[in-house]
Amino acid sequence: MTDDLRLLRSAGARIGAALAVAAVVVTPLLISSDFWMSVFIAAGVFALGGLGLNLLTGYTGQASLGQAAFVLIGAYTAAWFGADKGWPMLLWMAAAMLAAGLVGAAIGPFALRFKGNYLVVVSIALVFVTVHVLQNWDSFSGGFNGKSVGGISLSFLVDFGDLSIFGKQFTPEQGLFYLTWIVVGLATLAVANIIRTRPGRALQAIRDRDVAAEVIGIRVARNKVIVFALSGAMAGLAGGLDAARVGFLTPGVAESQLLLSIRYVAVIVVGGVGTVVGAIVGALFLGPLPELVEEFSDKINFTVPLVDQPLLKDSATSEGIMSNAVFSEILFSILLVVFLMFQPRGLVGLWHRMVASLKRRGTPTDDAGPDIEPVATPH
Amino acid sequence: MTKKLWLVSALLLTFALFAAACGSSDDSGDSAGSDTTEPTDGSDTTAPTDGTEPADSGSDATVAPDDGSVEPAGDPEPAPGFDGETIKLGYLTDESGPLAILGVPLTTGSQIYWDYVNEELGGVGGRYQVELATGDTKDDPSSAVQEYQRLKDDSVLFAQILSTPPTQAVLEFLKEDNIVGVPGSLAGTWANEAVLMPNGAAYEYEMINIADWFVNDSGLGGVDTVQCVVSVNDLYGEVGLDGLEYAAGELGFELTEKRTMNRNDTDFAATVSALDQAGCEAVYAITVPREQSTMMAEAATQGFDPIWLGALPSYLSLLAGPNFEKFYVALDNPDFNDTSVPGMVDFLERFETYKPDSGAEPNSFFFSGYYQQIAVHALLEKAVELGDLSREGIANAMTQLGEVETDGLTAENYVYGAPEDRIPTSASRIFVYDPDNPPNLLTELALLDSELNDGYELGG
């Protein structure tokens, strides 16, 4: 009777989880390139921030374009405590989560007052204000000049910055890869657990019908504030890890941070809104995309008949219609629109549909899968 | 990991000692530094490396000794970015971000230079063809680091890293991997980094030069002129302002109104009004080109018509407009029509030959991308001569490079070496906007190296 309480209900899910763990363990053993490691660390960072955003948007229905602000806050807090003050890893991680979480909690009350469209703009405002503060709070952030994150500790039980297991020496990038994906794994487990228990159900109830949720005894306000804090904290931790990857932080301009926020949204849209693994799937799909374009650009240079030019420019100097960067951006925008239009449940939904259709072919029972849009933002 | 760190620090130490040894024999050189001699043939002073410092007893510090003679030291071994035939150079530039306006022509200028080397000289050392690989930083540290990681194992060095924040971000990695990088920006602090190979006069010197010129030589104003400044909010704006404030203090004038601006600003109504209301007669512009031109257009609409005194990045050769004839700028490069400068004649000729099909006119950004590669070329030639194109070999070559001749393309030649041994250029040419002098629409007024520069400490 309580079989449906298991985290991984089907054999397929269990195999999938085992494969995922194996992939994390094996990848650095197979790939030594700092570049690809860096790409996958970045994907892990996106997965972590996306996981938080999915909790907020996918499960609670709170629209936000502010995720980049929390990532920034986390990154700078990590740099301040981890690099400047030399705190050990767990402490700077906690600080990054706490700082971003507190800002999230402070935004929460706005979410009570503003819904849907207004909330989106308030979250955009958060990005503008955060960038402005970081640009100007020199003593904390280094202002416009940015801040070095050199010397940040990656050590807890083992030193991920100088990892050596069974005599196998790993590069710092490989160590950070392990650290990042361990964190992503733990966060995924935590989110999955929250979702299948009382607090997670409450969030979904708020998403589907907040007035009814209140009426059955769910403290909507309190839960919204908590979920903003949680989502912020996860983004903050993602920011801290990204700071360790990049080694240098600048606040950039608000518009570019807004683009980053959109990227986080795209990660969950493409992966699967309101699904636990959606953020990971989306991040692994979208994260390496520009790099793949860059890597395989020579394969895409089929000639366009009229102009007789390769489609892509390998560099800014060679001829072509568009640069690799522009191509991957345009691909990204098209993916976002196409997924929203034709596959709003993302890759995870696509997978479920495929599995369902395969099953149907085996046993001719009419078991049309659920096809309800999971994000139900209050209008 | 630790082994790598040891190796790098041992190497750096070796170079430092090396440079110290060279420097001591060369101490008399002043900032005009026209003697090309010492560093190149002083290179056989390898003795101190072993003797003085116990710390470098470890491993690979021995790369230094095998460069002893002027004779070619044999063909360089394949190394990251060098397969024995082709030398690959990494370019971290902005192809699609806010600085694409600079990044694209800069890289094109570089490409023109290497096309010339490949076609006409047969490549570096007459043998090795040079290829460019670009990574798009979008002027963002995160992308810059990612692109750095992508290119680093396939580049002997980074021949251009555009803009300050990406350079700062990549610097730690350059140090760790001991790869030489050429910043595409002129912040004076770069001169202090062993792995960086700056070009041209630092922004600080540019501002000191133009202030000195304006107050003392221009005949346009003096210390009593109401002078103001607009600077961009980043390291470039900051160091430029630092140089300017130093100059103001030394020359005895006030900066009446100080404004800042952000990259990507589009509305300058308030800035222009404030400058106008403060009665500014001359405005120093430590700004970026697109925004500068927008600000000047706004000034025109408000009927505000000061003298503008710009640093290199504030200027774009496309400038044209009703109130631009009072625009003065400190640049390194000579007048494009000055046939007395041999390097310029070459540049224009090579530009015609190798320019992209789109049919662009030569301008300062193509030019900057071009002339920056002269030093890179000299460095590669040196490394080939020393028979080592590995990272260590190139870093080593830089300590021995000495003065690089630019055939008059810079106001002064840069003398490379270990950081404390370098003699950065500090001279600038002052130009005025001149619509009748295409293609660059500038006419040279002066070439000067302000005396104040000697008293100014870069990165201080």
Next chain:
Amino acid sequence: MDKFLQLFVSGVALGGIYALIALGFVVIYKATGTFNFAQGGFVLLGTYLTYQLAVEWEVNFYLSTLIAVLAMAGVAMLIERTVLRRMMDQPAFTIILVTVGILLFLQQLVPIIWDEPGLRFANPWLGEVVDIGGVSISHANIWTVVYAGVVFGAFALFFKFTRTGIGMQAAALDQEAAAAQGISVARSFQVSWAIAGAVGVLAGVMLTARGGDALTPAIGFVALRALPAMILGGLDSPGGAVVGGVIIGVAEVLTAGYLEYEWLGANFSSVVPYLVLIFVLLFRPSGLFGTKEVERV
């Protein structure tokens, strides 16, 4: 006092541009009930089209603007027909994201077509200044205000007196009821997108055609600065968009003029629109002139 007046006039002109952009946001919100981030893309593409005509092909400036206005109306209708029409029953956030995707697409499309990073675009009034009591007002600024006024007036007349306009208001209130009354919801959506595209061109031209190298793909995002103006005025109120635009524009320019170098930080003015917005919303959650959202159980 001169400084204040000068800044105030500049602020009103900037506000006029914000109002023009915000009007584009409002018309779509009024008809469809969602945000259209692609408005920034209309501003962007429309301005480049105008540039292409007026500068590259040397067509008369006013004629260029008119052609671009018509062309962008068409482009916007096309986007509505091919993308948004299929998404009418989706949640608001999904639709917002689709429009964000369209914005990104247009933003990448433009540099493919026009690959110079910055283009100079000048209006015919460049450098023309009127001096009124010590305050110099550029013709460009006057035209901006005139444009905003004319567009707003046309809006008011359109919604009040034309069949389509009245139908659109009805469709926005209750799509089913409107359909039952024989009002074509699809048609009202299409018209609203066409108007948004057209208005975007005017806003973009006023924003960039001021002589500097101001025409870059980044202006698609500059349009986002008009969001506060729209929200401040009330999402569904054209009059509110104008008032909101002027308030935000004046606030931004005045803070830039008076608060530089304070502890608030450099370029504090760039966040002022958002701070004003949040402040006002805390007291009036539906903006100054917006329709109050009523919640039903």
Next chain:
Amino acid sequence: MSAVLEVDGISLSFGGLRVLNEVSFALEPASLLAIIGPNGAGKTSVFNCINGVYRPFEGSIHLDGEEITGARPASIAERGLARTFQNLALFVNLDVVDNLMLGRHHLMKTGYWAGALWVGRAKREEHVHRARCHELIDLLELGDHVGRPVGLLPYGVQKRIEFGRAVAMEPKVLLLDEPVAGMNVEETEVMAGDITSVREELGMAMIMVEHDMQLVMGLAEQIVCLSFGEVIATGDPATVAADPEVIAAYLGTPEDAV
């Protein structure tokens, strides 16, 4: 004070329009009270006042002797009041079990930390309450619908699930807002059976707003008739049905009258 819910002279108005005028009634433990009246009489408004969605400007409401006037809905729910909605208010993307589990939200304690860690009480609690929900699903014969988002289920089933969710809250008082509205005859019978079996098994007090007079007469022990926000009759079903004022109020909608 034996009544489990006491509504005492509450009045409500919206923008000067008086919706309720000094409405009073009392609900005896384990009984079923029906509120009837023509459309717009204020029946749903009474519910909204009781469960805290609206706040009456005068009068008081006591739940089990405790004043709940003006408290927030969540807090009233925690004190033992559940309701269903005239227009369904289910959590459409969740399945039957989760919807019922949400009904038990206030009976559970697991917070974010415990939930995330899935240890000790969180796990136990989840098992216990889930078992309870499955019992209820069996009682209401909803077993066939487990595992699918309730938004995809037929309307009649959704109505019953909403009823189940309210029952799962184990309230002292259950408010049913038109439980059989829009249902066909068979569905109505099933619903009536559900209501009866819940009363028999669990013995909770209920208030029902309903137009289906046949159902009302069959289930209710007491009827309150509202018209234009005022109570015009109170009493057992036979008395109220015979009340001339009630008949007058229903004129024009004869199909509702018995």
